[in-house]
Amino acid sequence: MSRSRIQTIFYSAAALISLVGLAEATYLTVVFLSGETGVCGGSPDCFQVLGSSYAKIGGIPVSGLGALAYFSAFAFATFAGFGYGHARRFFAWTVIAMFGMTLWLLFVQAFRLHAFCRYCLFSAALVFLLTGLLVARPVAETEKS
Amino acid sequence: MKRYLPFIIVAVVGLLAVGGGAFLYRAKRSATPTPKISKTETLPSGESIHALGPADAAVTLEEFGDFQCPPCGMLSEPINQLQKQYNLRVIYRQFPLPSHAHAREAAFAAEAAGRQGRFWQMHDLLYREQAVWSKSTDARALFSAYAGMLQLDLGRFRKDMDSSEVQQQVELDQHRGAAIGVKTTPTIFLNNEVVPPKQINPDELPGMVEAAVKKAKPSS
Numbered sequence: 001m002s003r004s005r006i007q008t009i010f011y012s013a014a015a016l017i018s019l020v021g022l023a024e025a026t027y028l029t030v031v032f033l034s035g036e037t038g039v040c041g042g043s044p045d046c047f048q049v050l051g052s053s054y055a056k057i058g059g060i061p062v063s064g065l066g067a068l069a070y071f072s073a074f075a076f077a078t079f080a081g082f083g084y085g086h087a088r089r090f091f092a093w094t095v096i097a098m099f100g101m102t103l104w105l106l107f108v109q110a111f112r113l114h115a116f117c118r119y120c121l122f123s124a125a126l127v128f129l130l131t132g133l134l135v136a137r138p139v140a141e142t143e144k145s
Numbered sequence: 146m147k148r149y150l151p152f153i154i155v156a157v158v159g160l161l162a163v164g165g166g167a168f169l170y171r172a173k174r175s176a177t178p179t180p181k182i183s184k185t186e187t188l189p190s191g192e193s194i195h196a197l198g199p200a201d202a203a204v205t206l207e208e209f210g211d212f213q214c215p216p217c218g219m220l221s222e223p224i225n226q227l228q229k230q231y232n233l234r235v236i237y238r239q240f241p242l243p244s245h246a247h248a249r250e251a252a253f254a255a256e257a258a259g260r261q262g263r264f265w266q267m268h269d270l271l272y273r274e275q276a277v278w279s280k281s282t283d284a285r286a287l288f289s290a291y292a293g294m295l296q297l298d299l300g301r302f303r304k305d306m307d308s309s310e311v312q313q314q315v316e317l318d319q320h321r322g323a324a325i326g327v328k329t330t331p332t333i334f335l336n337n338e339v340v341p342p343k344q345i346n347p348d349e350l351p352g353m354v355e356a357a358v359k360k361a362k363p364s365s
Contacts, residue, residue, distance in 0.1 A: 034173035051293030075155045082151040
C-alpha cells in the first residue's frame with residue numbers, strides 16, 4: 001500500500017471520528033444554551049457535571065469549545081488527507097491540546113465533582129481514539145512506506 | 146476540482162454544524178417555556194408569596210402544590226398558558242405531601258432559588274424534570290445541578306436550602322393550606338373559591354378560569 005493511500009485512510013478515519021465528536025459537542029452546546037437539562041437519561045451524575053462551574057470557561061460552555069476543537073481537527077484532517085503538509089502539524093497540535101483538556105476534565109470529574117457524565121466520557125473516548133491514531137501514524141507511515 | 150474539494154468539504158460540514166445547531170436550538174427554545182420575571186412579594190401582613198402577573202388582575206389563581214405530585218406536574222404548563230392568556234395573577238403555595246420522599250426538599254430548593262430571584266424558573270424546572278429527580282436516590286445533587294443550570298450562586302443555594310428561614314416559609318404555606326382545608330395537591334382556588342378536585346385537570350381548568358374571568362368582568 002502506498003504511503004499516500006495510508007495517509008488518506010488515516011486522515012479519513014480521523015476526520016470521521018472528529019465528525020462524530022463535532023455532532024456530540026454541538027448537541028451539548030445547544031442543550032447548554034437552551035437551558036435544557038433532560039439530557040442525561042436520569043443520571044444525577046451527568047447533571048452534576050454539566051451544571052457545574054467547570055462546564056464553562058469565561059462564560060463559554062466547554063462543549064462549545066469542544067465543538068470548535070472537533071471542527072478544527074476535522075478540517076485539518078481533511079486538508080492533511082488531501083496532502084496539505086502544514087495541516088498535519090496543525091492536526092497533531094489540535095489533538096494534543098484536546099488530549100490535555102480531556103485529561104483535565106477527567107480529573108475534574110473524578111476528583112473534584114466525584115461524578116462522571118456519560119457524554120463527557122464518550123467524548124473522552126473519541127479524543128483517546130484520535131490520540132491513538134496520532135501516535136500510531138508515524139509507525140504506520142514508516143513501516144509501510 | 147480536487148484542489149478545492151477539501152475546502153468544499155470543510156465548508157459544508159461547518160455550515161451543517163452551525164445550521165443544525167441553530168435549528169436544534171430553535172426547536173428547543175420553542176419547546177421551552179419563556180423565563181418569567183421572578184419576584185417574591187411581601188404582603189402587608191408580612192407574609193411572603195410567590196406570585197406571577199399583575200397584583201390587580203381580575204382573577205387570582207392560587208395553587209397549593211407539591212413538586213413531586215404528578216397531577217401538579219401535568220398542570221404546571223397549562224397554568225402557565227392560562228396565566229399568559231388571561232393575564233391572571235398566579236400564586237404558588239408549597240404543600241409537600243409526606244408521602245412523597247423528595248417533595249419537601251424540592252420545596253426547599255424552589256424557595257432557595259427564590260432567594261436569588263429564580264423561584265419560577267426552579268418551579269418550572271422541578272416540574273419539567275419531575276420524573277427524573279423523583280426516582281433519584283440523590284435528589285439533592287440534582288437540585289444543586291438545576292441551580293447550576295439556572296446560574297445561581299451554588300454555595301448560597303445550598304446554605305439557603307438548609308436554612309430555617311426557607312423551612313419556615315414552606316411550613317407557613319402548609320399551615321395556611323391546612324387552615325383553609327387543603328388536604329391534597331393540587332388544590333386550586335380561583336378568586337378564593339376552591340375549584341372542585343374533579344375539575345382540576347388540563348381539560349377542564351381552562352373552562353373554570355374562563356368562567357371566573359367572565360364573572361369578574363361581566364361587562365366584557
